Amino acid sequence: MSTSTPDGPPAAPTAPAAADAPRSLRLEDWLIVLTMAALALITFVNVVVRYFTDASFAWTEEISVFLMIVLALVGGSAAVARQLHIRIEFYADGGSERRRQVLAQFGALMVALLFGLITVLSVRVVWDDYRFEETSPGIGVPQWWYSVWLPVLCALTTARALQLWARLRRTAAPSAATEART
Template identity: 65%
Template sequence: MTDPQPSSDAPAPLSSAKALAVEDWLVVILMALLALITFANVLVRYFTDASFAWTEEISVFLMIVLAMVGGSSAVARDQHIRIEFFSGQGSVQRRRRLARLGALMVALLFTVLAVLSVRLVWDDWRYEETSPGIGVPQWWYSIWLPVCSIAIALRALGLFVRQGRPGAFAPEIVTDADEPGAQP
């Protein structure tokens, strides 16, 4: 008996894993920066009863970018949220169509978000908006929204293409050992 082909929940192939290393390292770097900034602020507040004014602004920015980079990674790995009752039921053809429709809708959503956020960046630059905490140009922060949105849209389009390939949705074979509470 041959092994079933990997389902959409299988780990990404090696070539995709190398491409995902960028997002993985960005997440690590962003989390480390966020932890260091927050820890430094806690230490300063503990010892001096004062705090760095810029830490909240930078922390919020880092959390937003972290969410967007994590979202890009989740879309590329096909691990984004879905309603399993609908996406996991039915024939292979139905599951493939729903998965491809989902990937296409994610790509469309983040393309629209990228286009609209370019307008936001343009307004921040044109009206010389500054950040409330440290007074740097606001576009320094808002420029990352269209960049990350384009990355997510491209990842979703890549997922759409991968899901159209033969074998992307092989039916899973469930054995007695796979069921919860089964004895080996």
Template identity: 65%
Template sequence: MSQPPDSAPTPVPTPHPAADQTVPSRVPLAIEDWLTVIIMALLALITFANVLVRYFTSASFAWTEEVSVFLMIVLAMVAGSAAVARNRHIRIEYFADAGPEKRQRALARFGAAMVALLFALMAVLSARVLWDDVQYGETSPGIGVPQWWYTMWLPILSIAIMLRAIGLMRRGGRPASDSSELPTSPEVRAEEHAP
């Protein structure tokens, strides 16, 4: 029997640099995670209650559509904050995740700066809308509550996303991990994954 010629060893693919190098966040990401769970649960309960009422009475709650739309907007903003902190916001991966690690980090910092700028502008403009709602006594179209009950959350959540983007820039483009997950040394990680 003949032996096959020695072949070159197969190179082991290296993991994406941004994926394994998370940095603990000062503000726990669990805040956004729990808010997402709570808002989703509220949306499900409101929708389920409205379906039951419509099925048994041929009428519906007047407030459900207005509150559901508000909760969906808040959900998008809260999830956007978590996505920015974890460096998972929308981007063109062909450009953002290719090339050397230094280039990837520079693009991540640039993207975070643009996100921070956008949401700073959104915070200012939505604060003006909030002021108008308070000043002119605007009420919501569906149930007639003060409109500022809804609009006050837009500048607050815009500032939260802006701060998460600034945190991403300060971490050098490295995604955040929850602060409760303390980083471990390579030796400890090797012991945890040993057979």
């Protein structure tokens, strides 16, 4: 699966599922763009206010931390859907085609399992934040306003991992049938 360049060593193998990733990733892509824009705007406003008044907005740090967490979770979801998540390439890209397919499917299932578990457990965190009326340390708004997004975004990553797994199974089925004939 690796391609060679005219002057040098073979290029890294390409992930088959990354090329046919779902077009429905516009949601994640737009959320990333909007989150980055909000982070840049908040930081810019705080720097300008601090420069001209020697004071800063106290709420900017709390909102920025929240937005960075959202950015990481949404980016992780997009990476999983495109099969660009972290893996050990020595194992994931080595060996036979069948071995790579099995490992990719196993990885997608493990990501789905992990983020499904985080989704379930973080619902409890949100419920506790709501029930005990926790407030955020900087602004004093209800903490669940922030924590409610953890199970939502982890569920999105779980769904994307399951989509990847299904896509990998569909692409593995024709190649397995071809290998059985030979």
